[in-house]
Amino acid sequence: MAEETGTEPPVVIKVVNNGPYQVKGPVRLVDHDGGEYELTGRTHLLCRCGHSANKPFCDGAHVRTGFTATRAE
Ligand code: FES
Numbered sequence: 001m002a003e004e005t006g007t008e009p010p011v012v013i014k015v016v017n018n019g020p021y022q023v024k025g026p027v028r029l030v031d032h033d034g035g036e037y038e039l040t041g042r043t044h045l046l047c048r049c050g051h052s053a054n055k056p057f058c059d060g061a062h063v064r065t066g067f068t069a070t071r072a073e
Helices: 061-065
Strands: 012-015 021-024 027-030 036-039 043-046
Touching: none
Parallel strands: none
Antiparallel strands: 012 021, 021 043, 027 036
C-alpha cells in the first residue's frame, strides 16, 4: 500500500474488477507498433481482457466475453 503524502500523484492506474485498467493521465502510451497516444486530462480505459476491437483501449468487450481476472495470491 502506498504511503499517504497528501498530494495526488501525476498518474493513477486503477485495476477495475473483471475489467480494464483505468488510467488518469497525463501519460504517453506507446503500443507494440510504436504508435503513440497522449492521454491527458480525463480518464482512459485500457483493455486488459484482450478482446477489444479498439486496442489498446477498452470497448466493453470484456462484458460480452465474460472476462474474469484471477487474483495473485
Ligand atoms: S477490458 Fe474492456 S474490452 Fe478488454
